[in-house]
Amino acid sequence: MADINNGYLLQQLQEKFEADIISADEPYGMLTIVFDKNKIIDLLSFLYNHTELKMQFLTDLCGIQYPDNEGKEFGVIYHLHSLQNNLRLRIKCFMPKDAPQISTVTGLFASANWQERETYDFYGIIFTGHPDLRRILNVDEMDYFPMRKEYPLEDQTRTDKDDTYFGR
Amino acid sequence: MSNIQISPPPAGIEGQGFFATKIEEAIGLARANSIWPLPFATSCCGIEFMATMASNYDLARFGSERISFSPRQADLLMVTGTISKKMGPVLRQVYLQMAEPRWVIAVGACASSGGIFDTYSVLQGIDKVIPVDVYVPGCPPRPEQIIEGVMKIQELVKTESLRRRTSPEYKALMASYGIE
Amino acid sequence: MQQNELDIANNTETKEYTTLNLGPTHPATHGIFQNVLTMDGEIIVNSEQTLGYIHRAFEKIAEHRPYYQITPLTDRLNYCSSPINNMGWHMTVEKLLGIETPKRVDYFRVIIMELARISDHLVCNSVIGVDIGALTGFTYVFQLRERIYDIFESICGARLTTNIGRIGGLERDFSKDTFKLIKEFLVEFPKIFGEFTSLLERNRIFIDRTVGTGPISAERALNYGFTGPNLRATGVDYDVRVMNPYCSYQDFDFTIPIGKQGDTFDRFMVRQQEMLESMKIIKQALENLPEGKHFANVPEFFLPPKQEVYNNMEALIWHFKIVMGEADVPKGEVYHSVEGGNGELGFYLVSDGSRSAYRLHFRRPCFIYYQAFPEMVKGSTISDAIVAMSSMNVIAGELDA
């Protein structure tokens, strides 16, 4: 049996998804691939069911925004972990800002449910097929997606701040 | 030997077999030493509040032995922790359910002013939704500080006039928060 | 909710369900989250959680603050064991910058983190007792927690929101006093802990209430992303300290306690055992504490001590540079995880070379595993659900970010 490491993992992925891997990299020892967002389910279920890799643990799911990356403004980042082989993989999928949609992975990982809701809450990324895509942390009446870079951090209703002292 | 201290009686006229004082002061004395706090513990400060209640610091020494988890039987609302905008209405609701006379103490920087969280989701101080009597600074305040805050409340309770809650000033204050 | 979901009752049409609102300020929820329970008599048919009641926008703040100012934010994530979060964050940045810390720093960190783990587990376990009605244990262990706070205080000056350490090390060496306090704690801990243990561990009522309460299978737990003591209670021995050793954990000899059924009793016992293991680790760290510096040699990131800043030109320049954010940070992305009080606490940091994070995401273990709660309590009584909830140790600060 071959050593199960980043090289083997990448080779397996390239064999299967040659055309869909946009780029692959290994920052700080974790294999990172940028992947076609339409094939994410195929990729994850391939990794899940792979007899050797057994990437069956979704460590983390989060969103990211690059406002200047035209056509690829929004991203979703998956961190997978194979507990048997102690191997981690990071997958990034990018999507344009007028159609921030990606299919949900709740079918494979129950843990993705709230993490996707959180990502939706923060960035407005739509996870198609999600059983219950609502805001989770913010109030339901909120009409914007606060983590997007164009929205300010500070509370705009604050009255007790005199900006002249802060050079703002 | 026990070192229990009996709190000094209010000023009054004493004679053989009788003691005359103002009812206001007698009531104030009784109230101040039997405050039932309602801990509205949301986050980190709540843990310090737990420490205050627990064996080492023991808030019970100040007459607040019984924590009332129901707002209807509580005298003192202790808001310990961050109050987000989502939580604001709940806090207000709890305050409204408390019976008069009621006091409020804001424990920690978050409850007092929003603290380090000057963000879109955090209420910038609970005095935006309910009136506050005592603010305790700190992030989190040490248990000693929380106890001091409670003692300040005791002071207020002791000296409060019985008519205060029906006075026009008080009504105006409530009205400014939209509370009838 | 659809009728066909309610498969517990065989006769769904004629049954009437009560909706019970537990929270957000219910005393039994230890924190602020709401559970809307659908009840059939006293049996929970379904529950739905609302969260976000103390959402404080950590991730957004982190995008606006320099790295060293993010440490205080991490304090407030899981505030029962803030030092672990602080250290985790520092190690993440160190990984990004490629800083190697001296062994002494690692050992100090291990001591601090294990103390924090003990204090975290103490709260959780004593609170399980409180929810069952055994308040006595709580008063016992809060004494112990005060001892731990004393130690933290002598290290960094704060009790709860510690903000211990710096990027690249600790702000100062442990003082004599600190060592004394830790040694005292090591002697005192087994005694009080023993009493606490004897109050609960073999207590008939406690066992009756906790065995079989809120169980979850290993398979489901993994699917739900459980980590930490809650996962180990189901029998999976995943521990970040062993799987991906950080901070020289490989130097220490300890075992990972695991449970079998993943019920409340197992979770309780796993935490109990882990505290003893933590004691072992602290003892080893103290015995083998290497000599050396308490910080790495990275003047461009490690804030110099204040005396130096006032008396030494070079230190002043570095101080100025760090505070004004002029040190070069490499671009890149890094994920680092530590074993927090509740499980794998991960930091995913994307740097664009500026002084603050471009994106910082916290993998908050509570947030991920609390999703399983409806599945765990379905079909049990409400009093069992409360116990199951406290044994999961959901910390609102971590849950809501």
Ligand code: SF4
């Ligand atoms: S004041 Fe500080 S310790 Fe208290 S709730 Fe706010 S952040 Fe937490």
